[in-house]
Amino acid sequence: AQSVTQLDSQVPVFEEAPVELRCNYSSSVSVYLFWYVQYPNQGLQLLLKYLSGSTLVKGINGFEAEFNKSQTSFHLRKPSVHISDTAEYFCAVSEVIQGAQKLVFGQGTRLTINP
Amino acid sequence: DTAVSQTPKYLVTQMGNDKSIKCEQNLGHDTMYWYKQDSKKFLKIMFSYNNKELIINETVPNRFSPKSPDKAHLNLHINSLELGDSAVYFCASSQGTGPRGIQYFGPGTRLLVL
Numbered sequence: 001a002q003s004v005t006q007l008d009s010q011v012p013v014f015e016e017a018p019v020e021l022r023c024n025y026s027s028s029v030s031v032y033l034f035w036y037v038q039y040p041n042q043g044l045q046l047l048l049k050y051l052s053g054s055t056l057v058k059g060i061n062g063f064e065a066e067f068n069k070s071q072t073s074f075h076l077r078k079p080s081v082h083i084s085d086t087a088e089y090f091c092a093v094s095e096v097i098q099g100a101q102k103l104v105f106g107q108g109t110r111l112t113i114n115p
Numbered sequence: 116d117t118a119v120s121q122t123p124k125y126l127v128t129q130m131g132n133d134k135s136i137k138c139e140q141n142l143g144h145d146t147m148y149w150y151k152q153d154s155k156k157f158l159k160i161m162f163s164y165n166n167k168e169l170i171i172n173e174t175v176p177n178r179f180s181p182k183s184p185d186k187a188h189l190n191l192h193i194n195s196l197e198l199g200d201s202a203v204y205f206c207a208s209s210q211g212t213g214p215r216g217i218q219y220f221g222p223g224t225r226l227l228v229l
């Protein structure tokens with residue numbers, strides 16, 4: 001079974017600073033990776049995904065992530081954060097179990113933006 | 116237009132009671148899921164249905180019984196609620212069952228068992 005590790009449980013940054021949220025996955029032949037964001041008291045919203053092709057993936061709200069197969073990583077980055085980016089961020093890997101898709105989530109990283 | 120909706124949004128109940136959570140999606144997807152998010156924000160899949168058929172059951176206690184009356188609905192009934200059932204329950208949907216599918220999540224149902 002696949003697994004995902006988010007290396008930081010909390011990341012505080014100042015507004016307009018760059019940020020990187022780290023994610024490592026267990027190695028597999030085919031890897032499909034996702035980043036979801038959860039704003040306070042809301043459901044999860046897809047930020048971006050890596051399915052194949054270019055290793056640099058751009059998502060919504062100015063976020064991007066880089067798939068690195070040799071380091072089994074899929075770190076999320078944003079060059080300049082805003083107060084509204086305060087949320088919980090989840091990295092997930094997709095696998096097929098019993099003929100069905102299963103998302104395996106990391107523990108989440110709480111991003112807090114300070115003014 | 117809400118893509119994946121859940122009712123109720125909040126549920127406070129006593130231990131031992133039976134309760135249901137409803138989920139509906141208007142995306143035309145054929146696969147639906149239930150996830151549980153615990154107090155530490157950890158998300159874990161509970162069930163997955165494809166075309167009204169159960170395809171994933173992640174060793175969830177028998178007190179939890181999902182039901183899918185049609186492809187657009189997936190309900191979760193919980194018998195004899197326990198304190199440990201307190202969590203946020205998310206419904207999600209996707210098209211197909213392959214690993215490239217994008218899952219769309221509902222807003223969650225916050226269950227508190229007293």
